[in-house]
Amino acid sequence: MWPSRRRTETVTCLACGDQVRRSAAREYDKYGDRWNREDKTFEHCCKACHRELCHLPRNELEGLLVDLEAGRHDTDAFLDAYLTEVERRYGRLEEES
Ligand SMILES: [Zn+2]
Numbered sequence: 001m002w003p004s005r006r007r008t009e010t011v012t013c014l015a016c017g018d019q020v021r022r023s024a025a026r027e028y029d030k031y032g033d034r035w036n037r038e039d040k041t042f043e044h045c046c047k048a049c050h051r052e053l054c055h056l057p058r059n060e061l062e063g064l065l066v067d068l069e070a071g072r073h074d075t076d077a078f079l080d081a082y083l084t085e086v087e088r089r090y091g092r093l094e095e096e097s
Pocket residue numbers: 013014015016017018045046047048049050
């Protein structure tokens with residue numbers, strides 16, 4: 001049933017594994033859709049890890065990875081190509097302030 005309101009609810013950050021207060025965590029949806037809440041359970045990130053995340057939309061990621069032949073090049077070559085292509089398509093990455 002519902003947890004008692006007095007108990008501090010904690011969640012586990014999916015990136016670093018820290019236990020953080022639910023109220024101090026950020027919801028994370030692997031599809032990048034935090035707005036549609038129906039029939040969903042969210043995973044959570046602590047604020048520090050959430051800040052590290054890339055906030056670009058992900059709905060074209062699959063196609064981008066195919067275009068770049070992900071998995072066929074070594075990691076460094078792939079990352080170079082990936083960053084170049086992302087900048088070409090979406091512009092420079094902006095840091096969230
Ligand atoms: Zn974390």
